[in-house]
Amino acid sequence: MSYLTMVILSLIGGFFTVRLAARHEVTTFTPLQFAIIFLLTVTAIHHIYLGSLGDWLLLANGIGYYLLLLALYWPIDVAQPYRRPLSFGLLAYTLITFVGYFVTHAEMLQMMFDRVGITNKLVELALLLLIGRQLLRRGYLGNQLSEGTS
Numbered sequence: 001m002s003y004l005t006m007v008i009l010s011l012i013g014g015f016f017t018v019r020l021a022a023r024h025e026v027t028t029f030t031p032l033q034f035a036i037i038f039l040l041t042v043t044a045i046h047h048i049y050l051g052s053l054g055d056w057l058l059l060a061n062g063i064g065y066y067l068l069l070l071a072l073y074w075p076i077d078v079a080q081p082y083r084r085p086l087s088f089g090l091l092a093y094t095l096i097t098f099v100g101y102f103v104t105h106a107e108m109l110q111m112m113f114d115r116v117g118i119t120n121k122l123v124e125l126a127l128l129l130l131i132g133r134q135l136l137r138r139g140y141l142g143n144q145l146s147e148g149t150s
Contacts, residue, residue: 006045006046006049006116007119009045009049010041010042010043010045010046010049011042013041013042013045014037014038014039014041014042014045015038017037017038017041017069018034018037018038018041029073032130032133032134032137033073033134035130036127036130036131036134037069037073039123039124039126039127039130040065040066040068040069040090040127041066041069042123043062043065043120043123043124043127044062044063044065044066044069045062046062046116046119046120046123047059047061047062047065047120048062048063048066049062050062050116061097064093065093068086068089068090068093071086072086072087072090084138084140087131087134087135087138087140088135088140090131091128091131091132091135094124094127094128094131095128097124098121098124098125098128101117101120101121102121105117
């Protein structure tokens with residue numbers, strides 16, 4: 001599969017995931033949550049596709065992204081008390097994945113020719129920013145910071 005085909009398929013997958021979430025009658029999502037769902041789906045598809053080529057770590061990473069997506073945004077009452085720790089877990093998971101790429105691709109020349117990897121890192125960077133914004137908006141980070149300084 002070519003790079004362009006994979007990007008197009010992941011964007012289509014992200015679009016359909018957002019459309020499914022929008023059609024759900026029980027939960028109303030904000031535009032910020034739709035953006036997070038879209039980016040999570042795109043990066044999960046990238047990782048699962050690349051993992052299917054033989055890299056089990058990437059496959060596990062993509063499955064992990066999907067599981068976090070379901071745990072955070074699927075309307076399951078049992079998961080409700082865990083949304084806050086899951087949000088921090090997603091932030092940490094994404095940050096580890098983001099940093100891990102640069103650790104394993106230490107040579108700049110190797111990164112320059114890895115269009116799929118760099119594209120996915122841009123998606124993950126946007127995801128980190130949006131998750132951080134969501135945590136701030138919900139007051140999760142403000143409470144953590146004020147508890148730590150008291």
